Amino acid sequence: MxxxxxxxxxxxxxxxxxxxxxxxxxxxxxxxxxxxxxxxxxxxxxxxxxxxxxxxxxxxxxxxxxxxxxxxxxxxxxxxxxxxxxxxxxxxxxxxxxxxxxxxxxxxxxxxxxxxxxxxxxxxxxxxxxxxxxxxxxxxxxxxxxxxxxxxxxxxxxxxxxxxxxxxxxxxxxxxxxGACMDFKIGQRYPKATLLIKVAAEVAARKRDKLFIYGDDYATKDGTCIRDxxxxxxxxxxxxxxxxxxxxxxxxxxxxGYGHGFSVKEVVAMMKKVSGIDFEVECALRRQGDPSVLISDASKIRKCTSWNPKYDNLELICKSAYEWEKQC
Ligand SMILES: NC(=O)c1ccc[n+]([C@@H]2O[C@H](COP(=O)([O-])OP(=O)(O)OC[C@H]3O[C@@H](n4cnc5c(N)ncnc54)[C@H](O)[C@@H]3O)[C@@H](O)[C@H]2O)c1
Missing domain, CATH: 3.40.50.720 (NAD(P)-binding Rossmann-like Domain)
Incomplete structure (x- = not known):
């Protein structure tokens, strides 16, 4: 085609x-x-x-x-x-x-x-x-x-x-x-990114001073939002x-999506682990319009198509984001 x-x-x-x-x-x-x-x-x-x-x-x-x-x-x-x-x-x-x-x-x-x-x-x-x-x-x-x-x-x-x-x-x-491709030099390049893993990678790579967690009083296991x-x-x-x-x-x-989620605090802990950098984190007020939990029911795409996800692994996602951030 x-x-x-x-x-x-x-x-x-x-x-x-x-x-x-x-x-x-x-x-x-x-x-x-x-x-x-x-x-x-x-x-x-x-x-x-x-x-x-x-x-x-x-x-x-x-x-x-x-x-x-x-x-x-x-x-x-x-x-x-x-x-x-x-x-x-x-x-x-x-x-x-x-x-x-x-x-x-x-x-x-x-x-x-x-x-x-x-x-x-x-x-x-x-x-x-x-x-x-x-x-x-x-x-x-x-x-x-x-x-x-x-x-x-x-x-x-x-x-x-x-x-x-x-x-x-x-x-x-x-x-x-x-995350980013593991075997090719492409990744996310937004100048003022707001997406959690990108921002955490930037903080770990010393491109920002600290990471803000928007709300730690949600009704979730550790009080922070959960995302897929x-x-x-x-x-x-x-x-x-x-x-x-x-x-x-x-x-x-x-x-x-993968049909399961991780909390903001879990992502932060993972980014610290893969980077080996204990960066500064500050809790801020909730942002308007952030649901506490947002996870896909992605059973339909798995059932109907040949889609076969290979990277359902938070450690690998954070690591690839961090490695990209260090060199971009
Ligand atoms: N990044 C995410 O987490 C996310 C989540 C859900 C949906 N999406 C959707 O995925 C798509 C791609 O997102 P992304 O994160 O790669 O964004 P991106 O900004 O990296 O990519 C968008 C691309 O479109 C080009 N573009 C924008 N407007 C254009 C125009 N008028 N004419 C020609 N080119 C134009 C930009 O130069 C850029 O290369 C978008 O449609 C977005 O809404 C992204």
Missing amino acids: KILITGGAGYIGSHTLRQFLNTKHQICVLDNLSKGSQKALEDLSTIREFQFYKQDLSDFSKVKELLLEEKFDAVVHFAASIEVFESTQNPLKYYLNNTANTTNLIDSCIKSGVKYFIFSSTAATYGEPKSDFVSESSALEPINPYGQSKLMSEEILRAASKAHSGFKHCILRYFNVA FIHVDDIASAHLAALEYLQHSKSDVFNV
């Missing part, structure tokens, strides 16, 4: 690109490099050559022209704005980049005969769930514009696939993505499994 990966220079996109380059598919990448890494693309081109389009998705006519010309079989769509707090301050950026640009991309896909569309969605579409484990049929009640912008794109995809039988989609709702942390290479392989699934099944949605 001829496959377009949008956002392929970003964190999850580059890890997924690496895995697709190890298949026989013909791969093209589109990214505006606003957050992505040219260096990651250069490094990955040593695996195998691929076409790179430095292109912003907001240029609708250029995107349509490209898709009509290249006639992709499948599109794997990562490109988006991803910062929850920023989305509360500048919501229109999120509706424009994540919803409007995605809508145009879907339209171009349908007009150019793309058969399969894989969409990066998020556990943020569930908002503050009533139960600790969320399945794909749990209520979708996002509490910030980021989650809402993704949910709107999900709904647009569902409507588009219903109206156009040749266009199938797979929505992947990721839980807490973390999943290694980025397992998220990446879910996209290959989703593409395979779509070739013989209908459009669908899957949670991508």
Whole structure:
């Protein structure tokens, strides 16, 4: 197949690109490099050559022209704005980049005969769930514009696939993505990261002074929030499994997580262990909108697809994040 990966220079996109380059598919990448890494693309081109389009998705006519010309079989769509707090301050950026640009991309896909569309969605579409484990049929009640912008794109995809039988989609709702590839120099590069394992790795690598724990009075075993942390290479392989699934099944949605969680304090202890650095930790007030426990019920993706996660190991996730942080 001829496959377009949008956002392929970003964190999850580059890890997924690496895995697709190890298949026989013909791969093209589109990214505006606003957050992505040219260096990651250069490094990955040593695996195998691929076409790179430095292109912003907001240029609708250029995107349509490209898709009509290249006639992709499948599109794997990562490109988006991803910062929850920023989305509360500048919501229109999120509706424009994540919803409007995605809508145009879907339209171009349908007009150019793309058969399969894989969409990066998020556990943020569930908002503050009533139960600790969320399945794909749990209520979708996002509490910030980021989650809402993704949910709107999900709904647009569902409507588009219903109206156009040749266009199938797979929505992947990721839980807490973390870590870095173990045998290649790619990883997470956000300048002001807020994700726990990335921040803990930065503190351990002496790039920040201390780590804040937001709330230690939750009704959990040690008082801190519990999350389902999943290694980025397992998220990446879910996209290959989703593409395979779509070739013989209908459009669908899957949670991508391990189905169990670790507390913030457990993650901090693990990062200290793998780094050997006893960094400073300070307890701060709870953040608004943080559910105490958020764990995927990921039984559906395991049951329906060939997805076979290989890195369900907190020590390995923290170690890979720390090793990446030391050298990036
Ligand atoms: N990181 C996570 O924990 C997480 C969790 C759930 C869902 N997701 C979703 O996964 C996807 C990838 O996230 P990531 O963590 O790799 O983010 P990232 O910022 O590293 O990657 C996004 C990439 O898209 C590119 N991009 C953004 N807007 C663009 C535009 N208008 N035109 C062209 N390129 C554009 C950026 O340059 C970047 O390379 C996003 O859709 C995000 O919502 C991420």
